[in-house]
Amino acid sequence: MNHAQLTHLGRALRLLGEHGDALNADTPDAKFHEVRSDLRRALELLEEGASAVPSTRCAEHPNGPVDEAAPDLCLLCETRRRAARRAEFDGPAPRAPHPTAPSRYGGRGDRPQPQQRWLPELWTGQEWQLCGTPRRDRQEAERYLAALRRGSRPAMAYRLVHEFTDYEVLRVWGTPVKVDIEPMGNI
Helix, strand or coil, X not given: CCHHHHHXXXXXXXXXXXXXXXXXXXXXXXXXXXXXXXXXXXXXXXXXXHHCCCCCCCCCCCCCCECCCCCCCEHHHHHHHHHHHHHHHHCCCCCCCCCXXXXXXXXXXXXXCCCCEEEEEEECCCCEEECCCCECCHHHHHHHHHHHHHCCCCCCEEEEEEECCCEEEEEEEEXXXXXXXXXXXXX
């Protein structure tokens, strides 16, 4: 299976898991038909990926391009091996010469790389508050928020904020309502 097929199969199986979490005694028949069609789709994806006969003997690239001269018939791995053999005989590749005058802003390697994070937040009734640690993976952050929503004490609303060079709200679950903390409304 290639990466795209694995991704589609993973999504289909996660959707089936969500269907399983939502099943109860009150589930309507239309929901069962939806589950059946999603289950068929997942089975079709599984059959698609499993039906492809490997064209190489390579465990890493079973359906990759073929090189008849390679022992495992894999062009990708043989290209990597050839580059390694060439480096043994020729030495490392020549590096670019350093500039004659240093830049007043520094080189590209001197600057820190921008980091992107996904911030899970919950609505406290007064403001958005970070819940949990910032995540480097968006799917992981969404799974974390889904688990919080299914938990025993869910908040009124959750949102996922993308932090890169700026902040961008990606998705909001629920509706945040401003709650007055005074019981009688400041009378």
